[in-house]
Amino acid sequence: MPGDKRVQRRTKLKWVGVTALSIAILFVIGSVILSNLTPKPKRLVEPVVVDYGLDDPRFARSLGGTLPHPIVEGNxxxxxxxxxxxxxxxLEAIEEAEHSITFEIFEFFGDTAAAAFADALAEAAQRGVRVHALLDYVGSMPAEEEHLERMEEAGVEVIRWREPAWYQLPRFNHRTHRKLMVVDGAIGFTGGANVTDSWLPDDDEPGYRDHHFRFTGPVVGNMQGAFVEVWLEASGELLHGDAYFPELEPRGELPMQMVSSKPREGMHRIRMMFKYAIAAAWERITISSAYFYPDPSFLEALIEAAERGVEVRILVPGDSIDYGFVRHASVNRWRPMLEAGVEIYEYQPAMxxxxxxxxxxxxxxVGSTNIDNRSFRINKEGNVNVYDEAFARYVRGLVEEDLDDAILYTVERWEERPWHKRLAGWVSSIAGAHY
Incomplete structure (x- = not known):
């Protein structure tokens, strides 16, 4: 009998231990999930009221003083x-590189696109160029292992951003969404395109519709600085010297400003910047975005702009969007904007x-930032601001050209949505708000 009691006691203690361990494991998993799904606090919570326009010197001075990188001339x-x-x-810029290449990308995979970049970066490293590739872990999960090995064996320093590790689990959802490349510290690229075969035409199917930009002039030094900051965080290595930061002479006449945003309290800079610029608008706001799902206060800023007589036009994907749940959740919020006069168009030929x-x-x-909560509050993003009338008109022209292949979304169409799309939007708004 005493032996039976000891066995029972040990069994009971064993189950208590298992139960405690299970609770501890569930607590850790729950904490990670909660940390990933709960957005960081917004720093700008009050409406922005501006009594001057973007042509007033106070606008540029305010952004020049508020954002870390200054406005620089001669670009x-x-x-x-x-x-x-x-x-x-x-690829041409990579092939011509002599000293350094810094390459940061969200999506990187594909038999054609990623293979070409892997080969080009590897060849650059083999001829003595210092090559640093920062690939987002989630965005490069489908990458062929042979492409990564090809780069590493050639001497490319490859880092998979936020690769799973126990000490980084609470930050796993914090991706780098930037599309940033700087060659020899003198030529910079950014825009919307990742590196996958989706951007290339396939038989009769067009590739994703996108725009990118090549920069020269002093602003490239600040683009490089944005990369170096993240590389330091990822590797503990500081990139410095002429190979990365050469003396940059003026190459044009445009004033520009590099802007980076991070998933940390007080560093949601692009959201703040956009809200300020929208509040200063007098005539027209023209936006294109792959994913349009911002928070209610941002939507209210657009509505207020439309109600004070500003023409607001927004171009988004139509049925070809690759993440349909984002579209359903977004559409559920459109009615107040449509009733206020905001024009929303859906692009038809491709994503x-x-x-x-x-x-x-x-x-x-211009840059990597979508008009959604993930870009504003969770991802690392990078944009370049251009303070120039001719270029601002040019960008409006780019969107207007794409509007020729888009359909206006009306209030009537919103009201006629079938119930299953409304339900999908409601479910998506709960499950996918922080996708």
Missing amino acids: QIEHIEGGEAIYAAK YHAKLITIDDRWAS
């Missing part, structure tokens, strides 16, 4: 349209992936 920008041209321009914003033909911002 030049070249527009590149479509995946084939974007990849060709970047629309460009991220462009231009206001009052005086200011434009």
